[in-house]
Amino acid sequence: MTNHSRRTFIRLTGAAVGAATLGAGTATASESDSRFFINLRDVDRSAVPDDVEIVHDLSEADVLVARGDQDRVDGTTVPDVTIDRSEDNAGAVVEADGPPASGGSASHNHDGPASNTELQWDKRVQDLNNELTDKPGGGKSIHDTTTGAGTRVAVVDSGVYAEHPDLVDVVNTELSENLTGDGFDFRPNGAGSHGTHVAGTIAATNSNDGADGGVLGTAPDTEIVSYRMFSGKEGFQGDGYAGWMKAAEVGCDVINYSVGFPFPFVFPEELPALREEKRIAEQVAAYVRSQGTVVVNSAGNDSLDMGSSDPERGEILSLPTEAEGVFGVAATGPIGYGWGGKHSDNEAKWLTGNRLEDPTDSPAFYTNYGDGVDVSAAGGDADLDALNGGVEDAGQDLVYSTVNTVGEDGTVTAGYGWKAGTSMAAPQVSGAVALVRSLRPDASVEEVESLIQETASSAPGGEQYHGAGHLDLEALVKAAR
Structure with a gap:
């Protein structure tokens, strides 16, 4: 039985939502403040009344994001969607706090707590860089071939904390933008560290000069453009799509969109508007x-x-994953990384032998599967009994990356933390796109997607959970090169 008690919930805004019942927390906006999509393939632009405000003009895609009385527009309209993350804190299924960027012990590597990169099982298992292992010089790594230089990745999310020591000089602060209209900039504003965590998975540089170092992203030489679509815990889907359009217009190679329509907003027979949402x-x-x-x-x-x-x-119907043209990523993760009584203090061995109850490419307990999954990637897993029971280090099966926290006095602190979710799997693939485009700048979207799928490896659960397979950076970079 799926547990939906901590999932994000969605509500439609606008006149058309009256018949929809989405459970606790559902609300509708008043008509004067309702937001909706206008499909210009069915509505003449000149027929849109002057008192309907255009929030985002996406007319290149034949779409307008509007605010006002939806009933005054004659033709195909559909309510915009508000995604509310207040019930799950930041969009991750499970999360745990780590150390601040300024802290840590100088003692690690066999004789003490693991350093930050030694907690990155998702990067270590892919042989991303020899600095992630206890055996430097242990053969050629992904970063010996490419680090994503010359590419650009859009993170359309809750904002990115650009002052994190592992993200300094990674974020293009001139192109980054706040899409919400709340008067602040592209950095997080009340929606937690979800976007910062995603950005670190893609492009963290391991530049922290503290005792435990930093963390390393898949493509540390790419450039991040942050488009913030969440103000506080709420974000409009229309603002997200505006981020997609802006990203394309400034030449981003890939958009990471770790946002979606969760249960129960997945049943078009109950909510017919979903079919028009898919079309948009x-x-x-x-x-x-x-x-x-x-x-x-x-x-x-x-x-x-x-x-x-x-x-x-x-x-x-899970949106936007099942929309044509969207590359969907399911999540995998280990059980037993560095905990469970089968481990020495040699971090290099945490992924070897029989030390894992489940391998890193096994489906995560929460992931959606089936139609819409193009590949799987590391999103983190969890033994909930162990995690909730306080078993030491059980949270290390989650994905470790950059975060930001806000103190009671409003002070923002850079740090590290664990999260698990398909939100954490998507940026693994976005980083992979940056690697491919750094080697093949002129590769088409279809060619990039095909390379990722053709080089993906088989994994437990087969096509149902992994689509074409599990992301394999080594095979991908070899094929792209």
Whole structure:
């Protein structure tokens, strides 16, 4: 039985939502403040009344994001969607705090606590860089071939804390933008560290000169453009799509969109507007792809078989993952990384022998699967009994990356932390796109996606959980080179 008690919830805003019941926390905006999409393939632009405010003009994709009285527009409109993360803190299924960037012990590597990079099982298992192991010089690594130089990645999310020591000089502060209209900039504003964590997985540089060092991203020489779509815990889907369009217009190679429509907003027979929502997503994705930008999206965290049917509620449709033109990523993770009584204090051996109960490419307990999954990647897993029971180090099966925290006095502190979710799997693939484009700058969207899928490896659970397979950076870089 899937546990939805901590999932994000969604509400539609606008006149069309009256018949929809989405459970606790559902609310609707008043007509005067409602937001909705106008599909210009069915509505003449000149027929939009002057008192309907255009929030985002996405007319290159034949879409307008509007605010006002939806009923005054004659033609196809559909309510915008508000994604509320207040019930799960930041969009991760499970998370745990780590140390501040300024802290840590100088003692590690066999004789004490692991250093920061030694907690990055997701990067170590891919042989990303020999600095991540206890045996420097142990053969050629991914970063001996490419580090993603010359590429650009958009993170459309809760904002990125650009002052983190592992993200300094990574974020393009001139292009980064706040899409919410709340008056602040692109940095996080009340929605936690979700976007900062995602950015670190993609592009952290391990530049922290503290005793325990920093963390390393898949493509540390790429450039991050942060588009913030969350103000506080809430974000509009329309602001997210505006981020997609802006990313394409400034030449981003890939958009990381670790955002989606969670349970129960997955049943089009109950919510017919979902089918028009899918159409809007596909129009925006088609334009973005035409500009050479890949759209990578997290598959969702509700253990749903996408594309199947619920016996009581009908068809399951997970958006935007199942929209054509969106590259969907499911999550995998280990059980037993550095804990469980089978380990020495040699971090280099944490991924070897019989030390893992489940391997790093096994499906995570929460991941959506089935239709819409193009590949899987490391998103973190968890033994919930061990984690909730306070078993030491059980949280190390989650993905470790950059975070930011805010004190009671408003002071922002850079640090590190663990999160698990398909939100954490998507940036593994976004970083991989940067590696491919650094080697093949002129590769089309279709060529990049095909390379990732053709080089993916087989994994437990097969196609249902992994699509074409599990992300394999070594094979991918070899093929791209």
